[in-house]
Amino acid sequence: MIEKINKATEFLKSRINFIPKLGIILGTGLNSIAEMVQNPIIIPYEDIPGMAVSTAPSHIGQLIAGEINSLKVIIMQGRLHYYEGYSMAEITSPIRILKNLGITHLLITNAVGSLNKNFLLGDLVLITDHMNFMGSNPLIGKSYEEFGEHFPSMHEPYNLELIKLAQKIAKENKFEIKTGIYAAMSGPSLETNAECNMLRTLGADLVGMSTVPEVIVGIQCELKILGISVVTNLSNLFHSEPHDQQDIQNIAAKAGKKLEILILTLIKKI
Secondary structure, three states, rough: OOHHHHHHHHHHHHOOOOOEEEEEEEEEOOOHHHHHHHEEEEEHHOOOOOOOOOOOOOOOOOOEEEEEEEEEEEEEEOOOOOOHHHHHHHHHHHHHHHHHHOOOEEEEEEEEEEEEOOOOOOOEEEEEEEEEEEEEOOOOOOOHHHOOOOOOOOOEEEEEEHHHHHHHHHHOOOOEEEEEEEEOOOOOOOOOHOOOOOOHOOOOOEEEOHHHHHHHHHHHHOOOOEEEEEEEEEOOOOOOOOOOHHHHHHHHHHHHHHHHHHHHHHHHOO
């Protein structure tokens, strides 16, 4: 694994002539953020040695390096998912690569289902904590000291300072942003009524199929992480019709404007 990550890192360093500070992972339907990058260097995943290719709907599958508001950034336009058949090591290797490239902050976005009756379609929600129901953990296996502590503390997986900063930005720009606990399932099937009831009873507000593995590895890499969810569907607790993937993507895209304002302002203050 180390050899693959080092090869990918060296390849990207040969293509990117600066050290990025912020990494951004874009979730389903949130590709508009990538259009904000100035002087973009675009690198398809398939060109990166050892990198898996994203196959999920609306996940383009490329890295974009450049500047947003004078801050050096690198964006994953499309993530890798456990449900695509990749191992936990494969779906989290980009985090270790981004760390090797120099990032200190990681912004993760995702599209989620709401388990909270107060969270409506199009709402932005800051993740304050998570529950891992994916059936695995990316740190299982041999410990590599190069990647950090094998038993990292998860007492603050989502950086409290960044959460407070995001709340302040939302207030200043007169739009509402909520906070909640995210539950990660493996997918790709959406959750049953019983599963939604279980997750809600346990205290989850949101449910999705990503993010948690990347956050675990990000904490191991000592990154400051902010997680932002866009509510794109209501869970079976409040919704009796079949869910449609195109609707989910469309709702995420509509919420993109608020997310753009939030990210642009965050970048000015990081």
